[in-house]
Amino acid sequence: MTRKKLIRAFSLTLALLLVISSTACTKKYDGKNKWIDSNLPENTGSLSGIRLEDDFAAATCADWLEKQTYDPYDGNGSFKTAGRIVTEKKRELLNDTSVTDKNLELLRAFDGLYSDWDKRDELGVEPVRKYLERIDTISSLKDAEDYMLENDNNPFAVMLLQFGTVRAESKKDHFCLRVSQPSYSLGVSSIYALEQSEIEKKQENVTAKVSLVMKKLGYSDEEIRNTVSDCISFESKMAAINPGGDQLLNNAQIDGKEAFLARSSSLDLERILDHYQLGSTVNYTGDLTYLDGIDSIFTEDNLSGIKAYFKVCLILNSLQLLDKDTFDQTEILKLDPTNPYATVSVAAPDRYLFKTIRTSPLCGAMEQAYLDRYFDQRVYDDVYGILEELRDGYKEIIEEKDWLSSENKEKVKEKLDAMIFNVMKPSNEADYGDMTFSSYEEGGTLLDAYCKLNCFKIRHYGEITQMDYDRGFWDIYDTKSPTTQVGDQYDGGRNSIVVMIGILEEDIYSYDMTYEEKLGSIGTVLGHEMSHAFDSEGIYQDKNGDYTNLIEEKDLRRFNQKAEKVTEYFSGIQPFEDSDGYPSDNNLSSEAIADMGGMSVALRIADKKTDFDYDLFFRSFSRLWRRLTLKGDQIDSLRNDKHPLAYLRVNITVQQFDKFYETYNIQPGDNMYLPPKERIAIW
Numbered sequence: 242m243t244r245k246k247l248i249r250a251f252s253l254t255l256a257l258l259l260v261i262s263s264t265a266c267t268k269k270y271d272g273k274n275k276w277i278d279s280n281l282p283e284n285t286g287s288l289s290g291i292r293l294e295d296d297f298a299a300a301t302c303a304d305w306l307e308k309q310t311y312d313p314y315d316g317n318g319s320f321k322t323a324g325r326i327v328t329e330k331k332r333e334l335l336n337d338t339s340v341t342d343k344n345l346e347l348l349r350a351f352d353g354l355y356s357d358w359d360k361r362d363e364l365g366v367e368p369v370r371k372y373l374e375r376i377d378t379i380s381s382l383k384d385a386e387d388y389m390l391e392n393d394n395n396p397f398a399v400m401l402l403q404f405g406t407v408r409a410e411s412k413k414d415h416f417c418l419r420v421s422q423p424s425y426s427l428g429v430s431s432i433y434a435l436e437q438s439e440i441e442k443k444q445e446n447v448t449a450k451v452s453l454v455m456k457k458l459g460y461s462d463e464e465i466r467n468t469v470s471d472c473i474s475f476e477s478k479m480a481a482i483n484p485g486g487d488q489l490l491n492n493a494q495i496d497g498k499e500a501f502l503a504r505s506s507s508l509d510l511e512r513i514l515d516h517y518q519l520g521s522t523v524n525y526t527g528d529l530t531y532l533d534g535i536d537s538i539f540t541e542d543n544l545s546g547i548k549a550y551f552k553v554c555l556i557l558n559s560l561q562l563l564d565k566d567t568f569d570q571t572e573i574l575k576l577d578p579t580n581p582y583a584t585v586s587v588a589a590p591d592r593y594l595f596k597t598i599r600t601s602p603l604c605g606a607m608e609q610a611y612l613d614r615y616f617d618q619r620v621y622d623d624v625y626g627i628l629e630e631l632r633d634g635y636k637e638i639i640e641e642k643d644w645l646s647s648e649n650k651e652k653v654k655e656k657l658d659a660m661i662f663n664v665m666k667p668s669n670e671a672d673y674g675d676m677t678f679s680s681y682e683e684g685g686t687l688l689d690a691y692c693k694l695n696c697f698k699i700r701h702y703g704e705i706t707q708m709d710y711d712r713g714f715w716d717i718y719d720t721k722s723p724t725t726q727v728g729d730q731y732d733g734g735r736n737s738i739v740v741m742i743g744i745l746e747e748d749i750y751s752y753d754m755t756y757e758e759k760l761g762s763i764g765t766v767l768g769h770e771m772s773h774a775f776d777s778e779g780i781y782q783d784k785n786g787d788y789t790n791l792i793e794e795k796d797l798r799r800f801n802q803k804a805e806k807v808t809e810y811f812s813g814i815q816p817f818e819d820s821d822g823y824p825s826d827n828n829l830s831s832e833a834i835a836d837m838g839g840m841s842v843a844l845r846i847a848d849k850k851t852d853f854d855y856d857l858f859f860r861s862f863s864r865l866w867r868r869l870t871l872k873g874d875q876i877d878s879l880r881n882d883k884h885p886l887a888y889l890r891v892n893i894t895v896q897q898f899d900k901f902y903e904t905y906n907i908q909p910g911d912n913m914y915l916p917p918k919e920r921i922a923i924w
């Protein structure tokens with residue numbers, strides 16, 4: 242889900258709204274484009290009079306939508322409201338100086354550096370200079386290797402390889418160190434296999450970004466172009482070693498430390514391990530083809546390319562940590578030039594601050610401080626209880642599926658039983674030891690803070706590789722699943738659900754909501770995640786997350802036929818006038834299957850309750866997905882997001898279920914009506 246905040250001048254938006262509301266009231270009900278895109282601000286003036294029997298999403302949210310003006314800072318909708326609350330709570334934590342602990346002090350020091358835009362503007366791009374100059378002094382391969390390990394000179398710990406941790410394939414009870422290709426200025430290695438013209442377009446964009454800093458530091462256009470082209474030509478050699486390396490799912494195992502160290506003679510791998518306290522790691526895995534090829538690129542001939550690579554990485558990583566002008570220009574350069582409606586992001590300053598923290602190695606400090614203050618055991622128990630109800634409900638649904646053999650039913654239920662629920666609290670506590678950041682008065686900068694943070698991050702991998710593998714381990718330092726994010730996840734590799742504390746906020750959840758409201762909102766969200774264990778991807782992973790067919794061939798074929806029906810259904814939809822349609826590949830089916838699975842299991846639970854208010858339940862579901870999204874954002878979603886647009890998530894999901902038809906007396910001829918034989922829900 243993209244959470245980009247987009248802005249368009251208010252006056253323009255207002256003008257547009259006025260023009261559209263005075264001219265257009267056309268409701269297009271022509272089969273494939275049955276519903277109005279009620280998430281578009283330009284359509285909110287056309288919603289009155291729409292019957293819920295014809296367009297449930299539009300009719301149930303019309304009152305709310307009509308009152309909204311697009312909020313360029315926080316956006317409009319339940320997830321945006323929750324995000325705003327989390328941001329406010331974080332700010333409250335930083336400002337409440339009566340509470341002191343090491344994590345908060347570190348965060349306050351970072352905030353002091355990040356949020357002082359006057360000082361940032363005064364310094365401009367100067368903080369980068371000393372780091373660039375160090376790279377200029379590199380005169381030999383040995384020196385290049387020294388640079389890679391000089392954390393004080395290399396803020397983003399750029400190396401010719403990258404570390405991470407995964408479960409060991411051969412010794413499955415262990416975590417192991419994963420060694421992969423480093424990141425590339427153009428993204429990932431497979432990009433270098435594109436047509437030359439495509440690469441050149443991307444190179445132009447990188448040149449524009451790098452210019453933002455180098456130009457202000459006095460470099461000539463020619464020097465800048467040469468730096469980027471040297472970098473790209475070195476990167477293309479790196480990428481050529483194993484162009485598909487970025488898509489590796491199952492990494493080959495390396496048999497012990499000695500075998501790992503033997504993979505390169507030019508780069509001193511042992512020194513790198515020792516530097517990051519990874520030396521006692523026993524298990525290794527990674528992109529072996531790339532590792533074996535390092536000697537072919539880490540050569541004197543490539544030294545200028547290597548230096549250019551270091552420089553470009555340094556600058557690209559620094560862009561949003563410098564002055565306001567560089568920050569704003571970078572936002573413009575991030576836009577997709579092929580999206581005619583793309584607009585520049587603007588968010589409230591704190592949103593950027595906390596996003597920067599959440600995606601940085603400092604993430605753990607914020608997560609810990611937030612939990613220390615806001616974790617609520619009652620909420621934990623409540624949510625855990627809903628998850629257990631969903632698990633039981635799902636088992637009943639599986640039991641009734643006549644297309645599954647009884648043997649396969651058992652396997653699916655086993656997977657459900659083995660599913661781990663990680664609710665709100667990661668497994669470990671964040672502790673950054675004696676780390677401190679120097680303030681501007683003390684001569685520090687944001688880049689200096691990153692020198693310490695990235696070193697800390699890599700050393701943390703050393704701690705993990707010493708651990709036995711635990712499917713339920715949720716790392717508080719993991720920027721892929723920070724608990725303060727407004728979200729939740731199903732992790733197929735672990736067969737676990739992670740429920741972040743950030744999603745447990747209004748309008749998505751509050752402890753005092755009625756049961757119907759909870760079930761229609763957070764209940765369907767959690768049911769959605771559970772369904773991912775049995776979607777177009779999950780069906781190929783077993784109860785431990787290992788890749789193997791969960792159910793046998795014959796039933797798998799039936800499952801896939803059903804999944805294809807979902808894809809077909811969506812491929813016939815054009816979400817708004819002039820928009821791209823949904824592509825007829827299976828990308829979307831996983832999320833759509835999960836949406837319908839989440840609704841199915843929530844309804845199953847509702848069935849057991851007496852006097853259950855279905856109207857409130859369905860309205861709560863619609864309210865969950867109400868939102869305003871600019872056209873540029875929607876185009877971006879259609880191209881890059883696996884989730885259907887919000888109004889379709891509501892309408893297509895509810896129209897699969899008898900209870901919806903019963904509750905609102907939906908009849909053939911109503912636009913929400915879908916004949917039973919055309920319904921596509923799998924679970």
Ligand SMILES: [Zn+2]
Binds near residue numbers: 769770773832835
């Ligand atoms: Zn999903």
